[in-house]
Amino acid sequence: MRAFLSCCVLTALAGCATVPPPKPLPKPPADRAFFYVYFLSSMSCNTEVIDVSIDGRVAARIVPRQYFKVNLAPGHHAIVAHSPTSTNALNNLNFDIDTPGGGMVFRGLSAWGINCLPPDLVDTSEIDFTNGVGQLTEVPAHQPLQILSKQEFDAALIAYQSTNPKPTIPESVRKLQIQAEAAIKENNYAEAEQHFSDALKLVPWWANGYYNHALILKELNEYGLAIEELKRYMALNPNSADARNLQDMIYLWQRKVGQ
Numbered sequence: 251m252r253a254f255l256s257c258c259v260l261t262a263l264a265g266c267a268t269v270p271p272p273k274p275l276p277k278p279p280a281d282r283a284f285f286y287v288y289f290l291s292s293m294s295c296n297t298e299v300i301d302v303s304i305d306g307r308v309a310a311r312i313v314p315r316q317y318f319k320v321n322l323a324p325g326h327h328a329i330v331a332h333s334p335t336s337t338n339a340l341n342n343l344n345f346d347i348d349t350p351g352g353g354m355v356f357r358g359l360s361a362w363g364i365n366c367l368p369p370d371l372v373d374t375s376e377i378d379f380t381n382g383v384g385q386l387t388e389v390p391a392h393q394p395l396q397i398l399s400k401q402e403f404d405a406a407l408i409a410y411q412s413t414n415p416k417p418t419i420p421e422s423v424r425k426l427q428i429q430a431e432a433a434i435k436e437n438n439y440a441e442a443e444q445h446f447s448d449a450l451k452l453v454p455w456w457a458n459g460y461y462n463h464a465l466i467l468k469e470l471n472e473y474g475l476a477i478e479e480l481k482r483y484m485a486l487n488p489n490s491a492d493a494r495n496l497q498d499m500i501y502l503w504q505r506k507v508g509q
Contacts, residue, residue: 287310287318309392326347345357359372420452458483460480
């Protein structure tokens with residue numbers, strides 16, 4: 251009996267045991283996209299850590315055999331992979347991705363070269379990723395800021411336009427507004443953004459909420475989201491006396507994102 255048990259253990263260690271197939275990855279909703287980034291290996295001097303930024307905001311820090319996933323809006327995104335432990339100022343990798351609605355994009359990174367050359371980029375597929383994901387460890391990512399989806403806003407707009415008399419702002423939303431305004435006075439735009447984001451989830455028909463949210467997002471350099479929120483303000487307030495100035499503001503912000 252003892253010999254039989256030892257033989258079983260050796261068989262398993264030798265790799266004869268059946269390995270279950272990888273589980274399929276969850277699919278994003280039609281108005282979002284998943285972006286997977288993983289660090290394959292490091293063969294470069296001092297390149298054991300890579301910081302990855304998406305559209306100018308740090309998403310995650312990963313080491314070899316780690317990956318992260320972010321939930322992005324469909325469209326064009328600028329990615330920067332940087333090795334903070336390298337002494338070479340050129341040790342950056344800059345690339346762009348286009349994320350399709352309801353789709354997924356995969357990129358593998360590897361650091362290489364005895365002279366601390368930039369990380370290398372590997373364009374991979376879902377099959378490549380799922381086959382190796384069992385050997386990788388997921389790390390949490392700083393998720394990019396999000397606004398209400400187009401479907402959510404369109405439904406709120408239709409409901410608001412057909413409602414008479416128009417609804418009033420509840421006290422819970424006024425509380426968030428007051429707290430956001432206090433945060434703005436302290437130049438704490440991240441806190442103010444969170445308050446207005448929470449408020450718009452409660453009252454997605456609040457025109458002034460979209461206007462203020464747009465201005466805050468602009469202060470956070472989130473020009474793409476700011477444009478969408480300002481457009482929503484204009485949709486809810488089509489007869490605004492400032493319509494010309496608001497459209498010109500959108501043009502200026504579009505220049506920031508290359509539109």
